[in-house]
Amino acid sequence: MGKDLKALIRLRRFEVDECQRMLGELYRAEGELNAREAQLEAAMAKEEVFAKENPDLGFTLGAYVARYLGDKEALADHRRQLEAALNDARDNLAEAYRTLKVVQISQENREKREREERDLKEQKTLDEIGLTLHRRRKEVE
Numbered sequence: 001m002g003k004d005l006k007a008l009i010r011l012r013r014f015e016v017d018e019c020q021r022m023l024g025e026l027y028r029a030e031g032e033l034n035a036r037e038a039q040l041e042a043a044m045a046k047e048e049v050f051a052k053e054n055p056d057l058g059f060t061l062g063a064y065v066a067r068y069l070g071d072k073e074a075l076a077d078h079r080r081q082l083e084a085a086l087n088d089a090r091d092n093l094a095e096a097y098r099t100l101k102v103v104q105i106s107q108e109n110r111e112k113r114e115r116e117e118r119d120l121k122e123q124k125t126l127d128e129i130g131l132t133l134h135r136r137r138k139e140v141e
Helices: 006-053 060-140
Strands: none
Touching: 006 060
């Protein structure tokens, strides 16, 4: 591995972006699920009103309620699965971000160390030039 971690940083950023994209898709799916649940509740309320207004057709309400309860349970199962996927996606994003930060900090530390070494060499060179000039002035005097 070279001294430069920029390629690894790009890879880790890509992983963070992918985790964010996946999390966004799951949030969209959660919004769709919320909409389906609201739609199911609205349809049930509408069916109850219809059954009250038409007592002679009220016998169909039992079958509708059975289907409604089945749909509601299916949506609840889907919500549990979605929440588990959301938790996993959040954990994956946090881990990808932590990994990215570790690599970024490593790169920053390398750059700082290289800068300090370069500054030290430059200072030694300047000190040597200064000593040489001082010796020459002493010799001239």
